[in-house]
Amino acid sequence: MTVETSPDGRQGSPAVDSAARILELLSRYRTRTSTLSEIAAALELPKSTVLRILRTLQAHSLVHHDAETRRYQLGFFTAVLGSRAAEGLDSFTRTRPFLTEISERTGLTAALVQRVSADRLMYVAEQHGAGPSTVHISVGNRFPMFEVSFGRWWVAFSTPAEREALVPAALPAVTDRTPTDREAYLRDCAALGSRSVLVTRDEYIPGVFTSSCAALDPRGQLEGVVVALGFSQSVDGPAEQAVHTVMTDVATRLNAHI
Amino acid sequence: MTVETSPDGRQGSPAVDSAARILELLSRYRTRTSTLSEIAAALELPKSTVLRILRTLQAHSLVHHDAETRRYQLGFFTAVLGSRAAEGLDSFTRTRPFLTEISERTGLTAALVQRVSADRLMYVAEQHGAGPSTVHISVGNRFPMFEVSFGRWWVAFSTPAEREALVPAALPAVTDRTPTDREAYLRDCAALGSRSVLVTRDEYIPGVFTSSCAALDPRGQLEGVVVALGFSQSVDGPAEQAVHTVMTDVATRLNAHI
Numbered sequence: 390m391t392v393e394t395s396p397d398g399r400q401g402s403p404a405v406d407s408a409a410r411i412l413e414l415l416s417r418y419r420t421r422t423s424t425l426s427e428i429a430a431a432l433e434l435p436k437s438t439v440l441r442i443l444r445t446l447q448a449h450s451l452v453h454h455d456a457e458t459r460r461y462q463l464g465f466f467t468a469v470l471g472s473r474a475a476e477g478l479d480s481f482t483r484t485r486p487f488l489t490e491i492s493e494r495t496g497l498t499a500a501l502v503q504r505v506s507a508d509r510l511m512y513v514a515e516q517h518g519a520g521p522s523t524v525h526i527s528v529g530n531r532f533p534m535f536e537v538s539f540g541r542w543w544v545a546f547s548t549p550a551e552r553e554a555l556v557p558a559a560l561p562a563v564t565d566r567t568p569t570d571r572e573a574y575l576r577d578c579a580a581l582g583s584r585s586v587l588v589t590r591d592e593y594i595p596g597v598f599t600s601s602c603a604a605l606d607p608r609g610q611l612e613g614v615v616v617a618l619g620f621s622q623s624v625d626g627p628a629e630q631a632v633h634t635v636m637t638d639v640a641t642r643l644n645a646h647i
Numbered sequence: 648m649t650v651e652t653s654p655d656g657r658q659g660s661p662a663v664d665s666a667a668r669i670l671e672l673l674s675r676y677r678t679r680t681s682t683l684s685e686i687a688a689a690l691e692l693p694k695s696t697v698l699r700i701l702r703t704l705q706a707h708s709l710v711h712h713d714a715e716t717r718r719y720q721l722g723f724f725t726a727v728l729g730s731r732a733a734e735g736l737d738s739f740t741r742t743r744p745f746l747t748e749i750s751e752r753t754g755l756t757a758a759l760v761q762r763v764s765a766d767r768l769m770y771v772a773e774q775h776g777a778g779p780s781t782v783h784i785s786v787g788n789r790f791p792m793f794e795v796s797f798g799r800w801w802v803a804f805s806t807p808a809e810r811e812a813l814v815p816a817a818l819p820a821v822t823d824r825t826p827t828d829r830e831a832y833l834r835d836c837a838a839l840g841s842r843s844v845l846v847t848r849d850e851y852i853p854g855v856f857t858s859s860c861a862a863l864d865p866r867g868q869l870e871g872v873v874v875a876l877g878f879s880q881s882v883d884g885p886a887e888q889a890v891h892t893v894m895t896d897v898a899t900r901l902n903a904h905i
Contacts, residue, residue, distance in 0.1 A: 401703035404662040409707035413724075416731040445659035449667040450763055453736070463732035465761055465771050466671075468739055469787045471729005472772075473674040474721035478711070481726055503723060505708055513723050514730075529727045 407434055408442050415452065415463045416529050422460040480612045481514060484604050487615055487639050488516035494635045496520035497619040500528075501604070503612070504543055508534045508555070513613070524597060524618040536563050538589040539614045541574070542603050545581035546611035552578070563593045583609075583644040586636040588629070590621050598624040600632050602640035609647045615639060665692055666700050673710065673721050674787050680718040738870045739772060742862050745873055745897050746774035752893045754778035755877040758786075759862070761870070762801055766792045766813070771871070782855060782876040794821050796847040797872045799832070800861050803839035804869035810836070821851045841867075841902040844894040846887070848879050856882040858890050860898035867905045873897060 410432050414420050420431065425443065429436040443461060446452040450466035475481040484501050491499035498518040505511045509531045517523060534540035535557060544552050552575060560569045568574055581587060587601045598621040606612040617632055624632060668690050672678050678689065683701065687694040701719060704710040708724035733739040742759050749757035756776040763769045767789045775781060792798035793815060802810050810833060818827045826832055839845060845859045859874040875890055882890060 400699065401706060402662045402666070402699050404660045405666045405700050405703040406706070408660070408663040408666060409703065409709060412728055413707070416728050421731070421735050441658065442660050442663050445663040445667065448659060448664070449671070451667060462735050463728065465732065465736055465739070466763075466769075466787075467732035468729050468736060469769075469771055470670055470674050470721065471726050471732060473679070473787060474723065474725035474729060477679050477720050478723055478726060480723070505724075511727075513727055529724075529731060 404438075404442060407432065407438065408446060411439065411442060411446065412451065412463065412467065413529075415461060418527065422455075422458070422462045424460055428461065475514075479606065480604060484613060484615055484643065485514065487604075487643055488514060491615070491617050491635060491639060492516040492518050495617055495619070495632050496523070497617040497624070497632065498524045498526060500526050500616045500618065502537075502539050502601075502614040502616055504534070505531055510534050510537065510539060510543075518619070520619070520623070522620070522623075524620065526618065533561075535561055537593050538587060538599055539601055539616060541578045541581060541587060542601065542611060542614045544575070544578040546603065546605075564591065564595055566590075566592045566595075568592070583647060584637070584640050586633060586640055588633065590624075596621050598629070600636045602636055603644065605644045605647050607646060615643065662696075662700060665690065665696065666704060669697065669700060669704065670709065670721065670725065671787075673719060676785070680713075680716070680720045682718055686719065733772075737864065738862060742871060742873055742901065743772065745862075745901055746772060749873070749875050749893060749897060750774040750776050753875055753877070753890050754781070755875040755882070755890065756782045756784060758784050758874045758876065760795075760797050760859075760872040760874055762792070763789055768792050768795065768797060768801075776877070778877070778881070780878070780881075782878060784876065791819075793819055795851050796845060796857055797859055797874060799836045799839060799845060800859065800869060800872045802833070802836040804861065804863075822849065822853055824848075824850045826850070841905060842895070842898050844891060844898055846891065848882075854879050856887070858894045860894055861902065863902045863905055865904060873901065 411428055414428060414431055425436055425440055429439045443452060447454055450464040452461050453464040454461050488499040496519050499516040500512050501514040502510050503513045511531050512526045512528050515526055515528050534543060544556055547555055560571060560574060562569050583603055583605055589599045598619045599616055601614050601616040603611055604613040604615050617636060669686060672686060672689055683694055683698055687697045701710060705712055708722040710719050711722040712719050746757040754777045757774040758770050759772040760768050761771045769789050770784045770786050773784055773786050802814055805813055818829060818832060820827050841861055841863055847857045856877050856879040857874055859872050861869055862871040862873050864870040875894060
């Protein structure tokens with residue numbers, strides 16, 4: 390996460406911004422336990438500033454400091470906050486049972502994708518697949534909207550004017566299977582609706598099959614995309630049909646309210 | 648959570664302290680969605696300060712602002728951080744399966760209690776009971792160590808000198824069944840070990856039965872207490888024996904490493 394100004398561009402709090410970036414750093418797998426020096430270097434902040442913020446976060450049990458290893462990690466109150474956040478967020482509570490259902494019925498990994506800025510998405514929840522080997526996704530990582538197939542959902546649920554602004558003139562060719570014709574891309578997006586399932590194979594990541602559907606809020610706005618991910622090779626003809634049946638069923642029930 | 652100075656008393660960051668208190672406020676059930684004015688009033692902070700902090704938290708998706716209701720709630724990145732924190736915290740990952748096991752085998756509510764300051768404890772995780780009516784606990788709330796039975800575990804795993812400092816001269820009589828004799832209390836504590844189960848009935852909350860055991864870290868330090876809670880009336884003779892069997896089994900396996 391880079392330093393962001395507040396949504397309307399007005400002044401935020403630099404110390405709180407740094408605190409959020411520290412928490413974010415400690416949420417990544419590679420840097421989940423870090424020393425003061427490592428945190429200061431990664432965020433390009435003075436050690437004295439970082440120490441001051443870490444002490445405050447530690448006082449609230451948002452970070453934990455191991456006196457022996459001198460490393461910081463997320464604290465248990467962060468876990469408490471997180472479970473409260475998940476309970477309170479409609480998109481989590483509504484989609485969670487569907488993620489479980491998808492992973493159980495298909496054996497694939499199920500995930501919830503949300504939009505985190507104008508053109509960035511994030512995997513915000515995951516349910517590991519029950520199959521013998523499954524695709525692992527990294528909850529919390531951000532990625533460009535047009536470097537995954539799921540970006541099409543946000544285009545689909547935008548107004549024509551929003552689409553024009555959103556979809557770049559040159560779509561990135563992530564692999565040689567990525568669709569890059571803008572007009573064809575827009576037509577594909579326009580065909581997606583609340584009961585649709587979008588299937589891709591090797592389009593953005595070689596070897597990965599995805600099947601996704603929209604999760605709409607009570608007002609019919611797109612609040613997330615529910616995805617099933619598997620290895621292309623193992624999701625062959627009959628298996629793909631089975632996944633399709635499950636995802637169509639999920640899309641219908643998930644969006645039954647609109 | 649009141650304003651706390653940093654653990655060693657040195658200067659922390661007031662803005663980060665306020666941010667943590669805002670997140671804490673939004674994690675409580677009664678105040679999980681709040682307006683700017685409500686937050687500012689609850690924390691006795693100027694609205695301009697709170698707005699500045701909220702904007703920054705919002706930019707990081709740590710809080711979510713509903714433009715229609717003008718209410719703030721915890722944002723989805725808080726949920727992401729929380730699941731990462733839980734994954735990284737040994738105490739959560741090690742005890743979680745045992746909480747599930749206790750609730751499934753006994754029908755009671757299972758919880759993990761941790762120490763959050765010198766003399767305060769907190770329920771940090773809960774697994775709802777499967778029974779027809781169960782005791783509900785409030786994850787995230789802090790309570791005095793000597794106003795619950797679980798405090799005895801921290802006394803048990805302290806050195807004699809620490810015990811002297813920790814246990815107050817006058818133990819609070821929360822109900823007329825609360826043990827208040829300090830010498831008897833210290834003897835009870837001294838009898839508790841890694842395989843022990845502590846059973847109480849109506850001692851601190853009338854009508855509530857508890858059975859608890861220690862969760863020790865790899866070095867043998869007490870990192871939490873695993874608790875089963877139920878209604879005293881429904882945990883009668885044979886049911887109590889069944890709970891005892893489960894909790895003894897859990898204590899043995901949970902602390903098999905020491």
